[in-house]
Amino acid sequence: MKFAARLLTAVGLSCLAFAAAAQEGPLVTTEWLEANLDNPAVRVIEVSVNPGVFERGHIPGAANFVWHTDLVDTVRRDIASKEKLEGLLRQAGVNADSTIVLYGDTNNWFAAWGAWVLDVYGAENVKLLDGGRKLWEAESRPLSTSAAALVAGNVTLKDANPALRASIADVVAASESGGTAIVDIRSADEYSGKVIAPEGFKETAVRAGHVPGAVNVSWGKAVQEDGRFKPAEELKALYAEAGIDGSKPIITYCRIGERSSHTWFALAKILGYEVKNYDGSWTEYGNAVGVPVTNPAGTVWTGQ
Known part of the structure; x- marks a missing residue:
C-alpha cells in the first residue's frame, strides 16, 4: 500500500510537471496559472514597483522581488549580479527544471524587466503572466496575504550574455x-x-x-x-x-x-x-x- 501511494504521488507530480511544460510560448494565461498554483514545477514571482502592493494581496504561493533593491545593484547603476539573483531565485524555491512565471503591477513593466534580466543570465522556462496583476484582479482570481513556505531551490545561472x-x-x-x-x-x-x-x-x-x-x-x-x-x-x-x-x-x-x-x-x-x-x-x-x-x-x- 505504501508503495502504491508513493507511485500514485509520483505519477501525480509527473502529471503536474507535464501540465507546466504543456503551456507553450512565452506567456501564460490567468486560467492556466490558477489551475497550476499547486504545481510544484511552477514558481510564481511578483515584480511590482509600487510599495505595499504585494503585501496587500498577491497570487497565492508567489515570492516577492522588489525591483528597487532585488533586481538592480543598489550602489552603482547596473542590473543585479549573477550571484545576487541566483540567491534570490533559490530562496524563492526555483529549481533547474522550474517554470518561472513573473507578473506585476503597472502593466507588467517591471516583471518584463525581471524577464529580461533573467534572460541575460540564461535562466530557462521564464514566462510572463499575460495581463499581469491588472487582469488577475479584474477577473477576481484568488489573492493571499500569507507568506509562502518555500523550500530552497537549486537553480544555477550563467554568466551575463552581452548580446541581450x-x-x-x-x-x-x-x-x-x-x-x-x-x-x-x-x-x-x-x-x-x-x-x-x-x-x-x-x-x-x-x-x-x-x-x-x-x-x-x-x-x-x-x-x-x-x-x-x-x-x-x-x-x-x-x-x-x-x-x-x-x-x-x-x-x-x-x-x-x-x-x-x-x-x-x-x-x-x-x-x-x-x-x-x-x-x-x-x-x-x-x-x-x-x-x-x-x-x-x-x-x-x-x-x-
Missing part, C-alpha cells in the same frame, strides 16, 4: 550606421521632446528628444485594453508599419529601461526578433556629454 544588453556606445554606433534599428517606446511627447519625462516621474535628463534615427512605437500600442499583449500577427503588423520587421537587429529604449523591457519581450519573445534592451535609456543618453540628440519640439531643460 545595449550600451550607450552600441546606441550611438547604431544611430550612425543604420545597421541596427532603434525603437523608442516612450510616448509621442517624450519622443518629440515636448516633455523630458512624464508628469510625476522623478528620473529625468538635461536634454529632450530622441536618439537620431530611432522610430517611435509607444509600448502601449502593443497591449489590449485588459493588459494582455495583442496577438502575434497584430504585433508583427504594428512594428512592420514603423519599419521594424526583424530583418536587422533591434535596440529598444525608454526612460529607465522598464517600459523598453516590455517591448523587448514583445519583439524578442513573442515575435522572435534579435533584440537588445538599452537599460541606460534616456536618463543616461539624455544626460551624456557629446552624443547627438534629435529634438523636434526644441524643449530646453530649465533645471526645474
Whole structure:
C-alpha cells in the first residue's frame, strides 16, 4: 500500500510537471496559472514597483522581488549580479527544471524587466503572466496575504550574455550606421521632446528628444485594453508599419529601461526578433556629454 501511494504521488507530480511544460510560448494565461498554483514545477514571482502592493494581496504561493533593491545593484547603476539573483531565485524555491512565471503591477513593466534580466543570465522556462496583476484582479482570481513556505531551490545561472544588453556606445554606433534599428517606446511627447519625462516621474535628463534615427512605437500600442499583449500577427503588423520587421537587429529604449523591457519581450519573445534592451535609456543618453540628440519640439531643460 505504501508503495502504491508513493507511485500514485509520483505519477501525480509527473502529471503536474507535464501540465507546466504543456503551456507553450512565452506567456501564460490567468486560467492556466490558477489551475497550476499547486504545481510544484511552477514558481510564481511578483515584480511590482509600487510599495505595499504585494503585501496587500498577491497570487497565492508567489515570492516577492522588489525591483528597487532585488533586481538592480543598489550602489552603482547596473542590473543585479549573477550571484545576487541566483540567491534570490533559490530562496524563492526555483529549481533547474522550474517554470518561472513573473507578473506585476503597472502593466507588467517591471516583471518584463525581471524577464529580461533573467534572460541575460540564461535562466530557462521564464514566462510572463499575460495581463499581469491588472487582469488577475479584474477577473477576481484568488489573492493571499500569507507568506509562502518555500523550500530552497537549486537553480544555477550563467554568466551575463552581452548580446541581450545595449550600451550607450552600441546606441550611438547604431544611430550612425543604420545597421541596427532603434525603437523608442516612450510616448509621442517624450519622443518629440515636448516633455523630458512624464508628469510625476522623478528620473529625468538635461536634454529632450530622441536618439537620431530611432522610430517611435509607444509600448502601449502593443497591449489590449485588459493588459494582455495583442496577438502575434497584430504585433508583427504594428512594428512592420514603423519599419521594424526583424530583418536587422533591434535596440529598444525608454526612460529607465522598464517600459523598453516590455517591448523587448514583445519583439524578442513573442515575435522572435534579435533584440537588445538599452537599460541606460534616456536618463543616461539624455544626460551624456557629446552624443547627438534629435529634438523636434526644441524643449530646453530649465533645471526645474
